[in-house]
Amino acid sequence: MRRLRWLAPVVAIAVVAVVVLLVTAASHRDVREYSLRVPNQEAVALLHPSDHVCEGPVSSPHRFTGVGVWGGPAVVVSAERITVRPAGVDRPLASGTIRTTAAGEQLVTLTRPVAANARVRICVTSTLNTFSLDGATATDPDVVMTGHGHDLAFSLALVSDHHSLLGALPLAFGRASLFKLSWLGSWTFWILAIALLASFAVAVAAVASAAGEDADDDR
Amino acid sequence: MPRSAQGAPERVGLARFAPPVSLAALLAIVVTVGVCWALTVAPFQSPDEFAHFAYVQSLATHFKLPGVKTKSGESSAQIYADGTVGASRGAFFPGASPPSWDRSAYDAYLARVHGADSPSAGDGGGPTTASQNPPLYYLYATIGYLFDSGGTTFGQLYSVRLWGVLLLALTALGGWLLAGEVLGRRRLAQLACAAVIGLEPMLTFMSTAINPDALTITAWTLGLWLGARVINRRAQRSDVAAMFALAAVAILTKADSYALAVADVFAVFVGWRRRPADERRAALPGIAVGALALVAPVIAWLGLAASLGRTAVNQVGSQNAPAFNGRQFLSYVWQFYLPRLGFMKRFRTTQDLPAYAVWYSQGLGEFGWLSIALPAWIYTAGLWIGGVISVVTIGLLTRLRGARLALLAYLVLAWIALLAVLHVTDYRVIINGQGEFLAGRYILPAIGLLGLAIGLIISRIPPRARPAACGLVLVTMLSLQVVALSSILQAFYL
Numbered sequence: 001m002r003r004l005r006w007l008a009p010v011v012a013i014a015v016v017a018v019v020v021l022l023v024t025a026a027s028h029r030d031v032r033e034y035s036l037r038v039p040n041q042e043a044v045a046l047l048h049p050s051d052h053v054c055e056g057p058v059s060s061p062h063r064f065t066g067v068g069v070w071g072g073p074a075v076v077v078s079a080e081r082i083t084v085r086p087a088g089v090d091r092p093l094a095s096g097t098i099r100t101t102a103a104g105e106q107l108v109t110l111t112r113p114v115a116a117n118a119r120v121r122i123c124v125t126s127t128l129n130t131f132s133l134d135g136a137t138a139t140d141p142d143v144v145m146t147g148h149g150h151d152l153a154f155s156l157a158l159v160s161d162h163h164s165l166l167g168a169l170p171l172a173f174g175r176a177s178l179f180k181l182s183w184l185g186s187w188t189f190w191i192l193a194i195a196l197l198a199s200f201a202v203a204v205a206a207v208a209s210a211a212g213e214d215a216d217d218d219r
Numbered sequence: 220m221p222r223s224a225q226g227a228p229e230r231v232g233l234a235r236f237a238p239p240v241s242l243a244a245l246l247a248i249v250v251t252v253g254v255c256w257a258l259t260v261a262p263f264q265s266p267d268e269f270a271h272f273a274y275v276q277s278l279a280t281h282f283k284l285p286g287v288k289t290k291s292g293e294s295s296a297q298i299y300a301d302g303t304v305g306a307s308r309g310a311f312f313p314g315a316s317p318p319s320w321d322r323s324a325y326d327a328y329l330a331r332v333h334g335a336d337s338p339s340a341g342d343g344g345g346p347t348t349a350s351q352n353p354p355l356y357y358l359y360a361t362i363g364y365l366f367d368s369g370g371t372t373f374g375q376l377y378s379v380r381l382w383g384v385l386l387l388a389l390t391a392l393g394g395w396l397l398a399g400e401v402l403g404r405r406r407l408a409q410l411a412c413a414a415v416i417g418l419e420p421m422l423t424f425m426s427t428a429i430n431p432d433a434l435t436i437t438a439w440t441l442g443l444w445l446g447a448r449v450i451n452r453r454a455q456r457s458d459v460a461a462m463f464a465l466a467a468v469a470i471l472t473k474a475d476s477y478a479l480a481v482a483d484v485f486a487v488f489v490g491w492r493r494r495p496a497d498e499r500r501a502a503l504p505g506i507a508v509g510a511l512a513l514v515a516p517v518i519a520w521l522g523l524a525a526s527l528g529r530t531a532v533n534q535v536g537s538q539n540a541p542a543f544n545g546r547q548f549l550s551y552v553w554q555f556y557l558p559r560l561g562f563m564k565r566f567r568t569t570q571d572l573p574a575y576a577v578w579y580s581q582g583l584g585e586f587g588w589l590s591i592a593l594p595a596w597i598y599t600a601g602l603w604i605g606g607v608i609s610v611v612t613i614g615l616l617t618r619l620r621g622a623r624l625a626l627l628a629y630l631v632l633a634w635i636a637l638l639a640v641l642h643v644t645d646y647r648v649i650i651n652g653q654g655e656f657l658a659g660r661y662i663l664p665a666i667g668l669l670g671l672a673i674g675l676i677i678s679r680i681p682p683r684a685r686p687a688a689c690g691l692v693l694v695t696m697l698s699l700q701v702v703a704l705s706s707i708l709q710a711f712y713l
Binding site: 006007017036037039041135156157171176180195202209217 | 248314320325367371377409713
């Protein structure tokens, strides 16, 4: 009975923590469906009002609903638009206005999703203020920014917002299993995730055992 | 007063070697978390992992210390692996340039490294940023490398990382033993202390990365336990030898650890002074023999380094470097911990106070190449919790008397000596125009003090509340781990 008395608050704490973590993991977040893999290490374009720069063709293996670029406004108030156009066509497929995320990424939620494998160009237009766009030397010589005499590209990701962290775990574990040990696969990360969750129960057992030993010593 | 182990039921036979259930359970948790970190962090995405892996590979492939000027710093196999996964390109920029997720690129990589034209793993061994480091950690890491010596660079890298989980478990064990020695046999306090140490996110990240900080942290945590033991048990020869041996391990891993030797000398002096006056003279030869465990390996390394034409520690500055200026150094220290005054020359540019940005934020958790942070609210919450813990701990420490004060002095001396070595090095690096040296992880060898503070608080609250308080500590640390690992997943793979 005494052990049960010790255990009750500890179990309650562990259960509350697990529930809060699961609820948080169930909330929506953006997932990169495609990355151009150009590091955001330097400013590669300075867009004055009405300037625009494009990059492509790129395509995502999955449908995407947003575009991420890196950089920042020269002043606090800013309005930059990103438009997605089919490669070789001027008519926009989708567009949106930039919002800044906590990680410094400038993210656009598009007016409509873009289908998987569609070859598109991404255009950034500064509509109000000066905007500095970050990138580096192009990693793919076929995908550089518009403009002559350079081999630069701005950092670019195509994202989808229809995921929770929990829902995205199969994708994350699949990606994480590459370039590791030869025997390692997605299954390894599933086992580790379950073990991590089970650790909360093991922690309760550890506290119960320690409390029992302390009580025995006190007697 | 601490409780002794005499009250514990006596265990016989093999049961004597079995760890307490609570410790075994905690170590199981720590190992689980460690394996998660080792396998989840993308390849080469921890500080200087390129250079540290190259050092290990040099030892593993031809058992030679790296730094040969005519050779490449990294082997062809490492350079090829790096280029394939995009590790160098993505360091510092995991958001815009994550590691490759391309299955076909991985298959092509495997086909090349298993084919006739595979890049060599043995043509490295040249200079890197790590090649002048002392060798002990790398010798340890080489064992992990050899588990997959015939495998790919990625297999070898992750074998070394998994081997590092053992260091993490030993660090947690060190926390348990340290609390037992300082606070007495109080399992809840020991459990909380070990959990704070073994589950601190930055520590789990660094312990499972390829980095000498991993062994440094382990050696310090176990070393602090032995230092406390030397004081409590009045400088027994075996304790002194073991403590100094761990100080030697720490020094041969990272030169900052000369600070631990300073505190250890103090521990021996206090332990020796606590002996009855008529025993002190007789104890000196034993203590001197114990000190050989520190002196012999360190002198051997200094001699070996000199004979090989290597520096025994990383050199700071050059012959034309500005001289150390005491007044300027004090200004540097002031600015690190307090707002800079108008007349002071600026030493460092950080958005927040350097002590906060470096010791606190980076010490709590900034992963990858310091490019992956925890959610912002965690740093704020941690600051408040840390403030409360500090105030309560200081309140409890003011009540200490006698031998407890000597223990406190030893632990504080170790901490201050570490800070002093780090700050002097950082100051010299800055005035030499070599950038900045300090990183939050350099303070982690003293994490035993944080664990002890939590353990002390738990040991002093009413007994009925202790299990819940200890449970809160464990669950909080585990939750922090889940959030940190989620940040890693998000940064590299989503």
